[in-house]
Amino acid sequence: MTRPPARQGVTCPYCFAAVAPQRILFRCRGQAGRRQGCAPVLDKELAEYTGSTAGASLPPVFAASGRKGRADCPECGLPTGNRACPECHNPLPSAYCDSPGRIVALVGAKNAGKSTYIAVLLHELMNRVGTELDASLVACDDRTIERYKRDFARPLLEERRLLPTTASAATGPREPLVYLLTRTRTRKGRFARARNDSLALVLFDTAGEDLRSREVTDLHLRYLEAADAIIFLVDPLELPGARAEVRDAVPAPRTAGEDPDSEPLNVIARVTETLRQRHGTRPGEPLPVPVAVALTKIDVLRPGLLKQSALHRSRSGQGVLDLDDRDAVNEQVRAMLHDWQAGQLDTYLGQQYAGHALFGLSALGGVPERGRVGAGGVRPYRAEDPLLWLLYRFRMLDGVRPGGG
Ligand SMILES: Nc1nc2c(ncn2[C@@H]2O[C@H](COP(=O)(O)OP(=O)(O)OP(=O)(O)O)[C@@H](O)[C@H]2O)c(=O)[nH]1
Ligand SMILES: [Mg+2]
Ligand SMILES: [Zn+2]
Ligand SMILES: [Zn+2]
Incomplete structure (x- = not known):
């Protein structure tokens, strides 16, 4: 297996610049209560990044060698452990x-279900799945918290309205949602000790619109280039061969089969071409980035199709990856793709990537009606599977x- 080029330092999860460890800045902790830190000043770099001066008045940043992730502010002398990107000051x-951050890129055609998936996946990780994995999911900045609430959780999960089509990045700056997923793992046996593993989960809600052409925006491109893993969402309603398997009540999407760029x-x-440029691999050589390919909206399929199938079973939910279940689901989705004359997708991924895995999930758990989530509310089904597989990788x-062997 080919290895990705060794990355020097960290990749900023906001601007995706590669940052050498010694270049990482510190930010003064500032004044609080009786603490006499530096006063806030307008941070021009940050304001430029967010496109607004609101929220960009912060205690100053400074360069320092820093030992054990701490340094003393040259102005006020107070020690700080807050660090910032030298490029964008996030x-x-x-x-x-x-810990080496992992950037997970989420891609898919227009209407594939990306925004809905982000809303539901994050909610699952903060609740049920987080508990199962003994993991905490913490937003890395206040803007992520606000945006998740405003653009994802409130409309979809509280008000049960479907999310609007994501606007093209060309119409305005868009930022990634940045979280840190930290798992506590206890090793058993003689050297028993708890260890924390962290994964920076950087989700950039791309507009399907922007993946239609090769002219992807600069930030977009850097996001893909920086990705350590890809979750690729596919709407089964866009696969012409799958139509016969869809419940009668589900209308055909307006775009189906009309727009070859959205296939x-x-x-x-197109995503693969972008990745090849970064990895500098030869055409025949597989890419090292793991790709999770998920059929979304599987609730639209006829119940008979899923009955007694691997996809119909629920995961055991033990904080581990059940490899038997993984194999069974992978095989079932592969068989479905081939039945639907979409086997090309599987073949192509097998040729281009050293590791890809197939999934079937439903973020909503039911067919929406008139712009709203169905009567039963949001009932996600196997939504976390791709992420669990990536954590395993x-x-x-x-x-x-569980079956042995
Ligand atoms: N039945 C069903 N429909 C879904 C599900 N998730 C999304 N949808 C439908 O798919 C539509 C598009 O979902 P979005 O999440 O907005 O899709 P997107 O990939 O973000 O689309 P763009 O922003 O245009 O790129 C929604 O309005 C729903 O009608 C699901 O789990 N089940
Ligand atoms: Mg969207
Ligand atoms: Zn940055
Ligand atoms: Zn200071």
Whole structure:
């Protein structure tokens, strides 16, 4: 297997610049209560990044060699552990600087279900799945918290309205949502000790619109180039061969089959080209980035199709990856793709990537009606599966075979 080029230091999860460890800045902790730190000043770099001076008045940043992730502010003398990117001045959490961050890129054609998936996946990680994995999911900056609430959780999960089409990045700056997922793992046996593993989960809600052409925006491109893993979402309603398997009540999407640029295979091919440029691999050589390919909206499929199938079973939910279940789901989705004359997708991924895995999930768990989530509310189904597999690939989650072997 080819290895990705060794990365010097960290990749900023906001601007995706590669930052050498000694260049990481510190930010003064400032005044608080009786603490006499530096007063806030307008941070021009940060304001430029966010496109607004609101929230960009902060205690100053400074360069320092810093030992053990701390340095004393040259102005006020107070020690600080807050670090910032030298390019965009966004915060770089210390757990992110200390452990290699993993950037997960989420891509898919227009209407594939990306925004809905982000809303639901993050909610699952903060709740049920987080508990199962003994993991905490913490936003790395206040803007991420606000944006998740405003653009994802409130409309979809509280008000049960479907999310609007994501606007093209060309119409305005868009920022990634940056989280730190930290798992506590206790090793059993003689050298028993707890260890924390961190994964920076950087989700950039791309507009399917922007993946239609090769002229992807600069930030977009850097996001893809920086990705350590890809989650590629495919709407089964866009696969013409799948129509016969869809419940009668589900209307055909307006775009189906009309726009070759939005066809799943063409979208993944453009993403693959971008990745090849970064990795500098030869055409025949597989890319080292793991790719999770998920059929979204599987609730639209006829119940008969899923009955007694691997996809119909629920995961055991033990804080491990059940490899038997993983194999079964992978095989089932592969068989479905081939049945639907979409086997090309599987073949292409097998040729281009050293490791790809197939998933079937539903973020909503039911067919929406008139712009709203169905009557039963949001009931995600296997939404976390792709992420669990990636955690397994990153060695943050153990794999088990309950059936032995
Ligand atoms: N049945 C069903 N429909 C879904 C599900 N998730 C999304 N949808 C439908 O798909 C539509 C598009 O979902 P989005 O999440 O907005 O898709 P997107 O990939 O973000 O689209 P763009 O922003 O245009 O790129 C939604 O409005 C829903 O109608 C699901 O789990 N089940
Ligand atoms: Mg969207
Ligand atoms: Zn940056
Ligand atoms: Zn200071």
